[in-house]
Amino acid sequence: MAQRRANDAERQTTAPAPRQPYPDRAATIAASEHFLGSESGSMLRSLGADIIIGAREGARFQDAFTGEWYWNMHCNGGVFNMGHRNPRLVQALRDALDHLDVGNHRFTSGIRARAAEKLVKSTGGVHAGVAFNASGGEASDLAIRLARAVTGRKRIASIKGCYHGHTGIAISTTDLEFSRPLGGRLPGFTQVPWDDLPAMDKAVDDRAAAVIMETQPSSRGFLLPSEGYIQAVHRLCRERGALLIIDEVQTGMGRTGTVWSWQQYDIEPDMFTSGKGLSGGVYPLAATVMSKPVYDYLHTYPYGQICTYGGTEIGSAVLCELLDMVDHPAFLSHVRELSRQFTEGFKGAPFDYWTRGLSGGIGGREPRWAHEAMRKLFENGVWAVFSSFNKRALQWKPVLIMTPHEADQVIAQVRTALG
Numbered sequence: 001m002a003q004r005r006a007n008d009a010e011r012q013t014t015a016p017a018p019r020q021p022y023p024d025r026a027a028t029i030a031a032s033e034h035f036l037g038s039e040s041g042s043m044l045r046s047l048g049a050d051i052i053i054g055a056r057e058g059a060r061f062q063d064a065f066t067g068e069w070y071w072n073m074h075c076n077g078g079v080f081n082m083g084h085r086n087p088r089l090v091q092a093l094r095d096a097l098d099h100l101d102v103g104n105h106r107f108t109s110g111i112r113a114r115a116a117e118k119l120v121k122s123t124g125g126v127h128a129g130v131a132f133n134a135s136g137g138e139a140s141d142l143a144i145r146l147a148r149a150v151t152g153r154k155r156i157a158s159i160k161g162c163y164h165g166h167t168g169i170a171i172s173t174t175d176l177e178f179s180r181p182l183g184g185r186l187p188g189f190t191q192v193p194w195d196d197l198p199a200m201d202k203a204v205d206d207r208a209a210a211v212i213m214e215t216q217p218s219s220r221g222f223l224l225p226s227e228g229y230i231q232a233v234h235r236l237c238r239e240r241g242a243l244l245i246i247d248e249v250q251t252g253m254g255r256t257g258t259v260w261s262w263q264q265y266d267i268e269p270d271m272f273t274s275g276k277g278l279s280g281g282v283y284p285l286a287a288t289v290m291s292k293p294v295y296d297y298l299h300t301y302p303y304g305q306i307c308t309y310g311g312t313e314i315g316s317a318v319l320c321e322l323l324d325m326v327d328h329p330a331f332l333s334h335v336r337e338l339s340r341q342f343t344e345g346f347k348g349a350p351f352d353y354w355t356r357g358l359s360g361g362i363g364g365r366e367p368r369w370a371h372e373a374m375r376k377l378f379e380n381g382v383w384a385v386f387s388s389f390n391k392r393a394l395q396w397k398p399v400l401i402m403t404p405h406e407a408d409q410v411i412a413q414v415r416t417a418l419g
């Protein structure tokens with residue numbers, strides 16, 4: 001606590017606290033629980049992590065009523081990769097609002113085209129084009145629809161305990177815990193264990209349209225793949241005529257130390273999806289990025305994808321600025337440097353730590369270790385969240401642009417909380 005107070009005193013925040021519509025914490029919670037379905041704040045409260053977000057800036061946010069500050073080590077799955085209210089991105093949004101609105105998704109738009117061009121460029125020539133969506137789930141749905149259309153096959157394999165969205169198709173790729181209460185899985189979907197090549201070998205038969213997976217399963221705490229696993233899945237898909245879809249919603253936009261995580265495995269996925277971080281934390285956007293054969297297919301069907309809020313002009317303007325930031329060589333080397341700093345800082349700790357770039361997890365042996373650790377970290381000013389399908393692990397996703405000094409403070413607070 002003493003360590004935390006010292007850090008609080010050091011903080012020079014300029015972030016104004018947003019005005020709260022309800023007079024106090026109790027009234028806010030009551031309204032939220034009354035009017036909002038699926039109010040996940042109550043689940044977090046039951047774990048001792050009671051937060052109502054107020055002011056936010058860079059790598060931290062403040063509770064609206066207690067005034068306590070927390071380091072954001074979850075980043076809402078990467079939405080806040082560039083920190084909260086990143087000044088460059090807020091400015092890009094302000095500038096856009098001076099002249100633009102969401103635009104008309106039916107009209108040709110130079111701003112949307114430029115954002116797509118920059119995204120394609122970020123793939124180093126591996127991919128040919130983009131379809132924008134409003135959410136990561138929609139990006140997954142489109143990728144799966146396209147895989148089925150292009151291959152003429154129906155079956156989709158995904159990884160047990162992984163997550164690609166709650167939309168109509170994507171929900172069938174994830175755990176039954178999510179889909180069963182809402183009608184269950186659609187036919188044709190199968191799940192195989194993570195990092196299990198023989199199981200994947202069986203799943204990818206001549207009826208398989210695609211494998212959809214992340215290079216590190218975020219809902220399992222960003223486990224690291226065994227050497228050669230990702231490449232072997234890619235090879236299986238190629239040999240058997242199935243497409244490989246990599247979900248980069250959480251691992252993309254520089255998180256792993258390259259712009260896209262697949263770039264570290266010497267593979268060329270037929271499609272990849274992105275969302276969350278694509279918003280810069282200020283304007284929602286998601287994308288399905290396609291290789292040429294898939295893109296050509298979509299090009300021939302003008303109604304292949306329609307999404308009113310996919311590729312809004314405001315969102316595209318923000319994305320252009322964001323991709324310029326990510327494209328800067330100093331940005332990725334900073335991610336790799338921070339990665340080394342956390343690895344060094346957690347050496348000898350009584351918990352496990354694993355990461356690729358800043359896509360990692362911390363974990364223990366007890367079945368519900370992450371719940372207890374989350375509470376202890378929360379009490380010490382660090383916001384980290386357990387993994388939905390691995391309660392032994394907390395997701396560990398620092399803001400990519402935090403300073404080395406800030407990272408030192410986080411490390412100290414984690415060591416105070418967890419040893």
Ligand SMILES: Cc1ncc(COP(=O)(O)O)c(C=O)c1O
Pocket residue numbers: 077134135136137138140163164165166214218247249250275276286
């Ligand atoms: C890996 C992954 N894919 C897809 C999604 C779905 O994104 P969205 O919530 O924007 O639909 C998520 C959301 O948590 C995710 O973590």
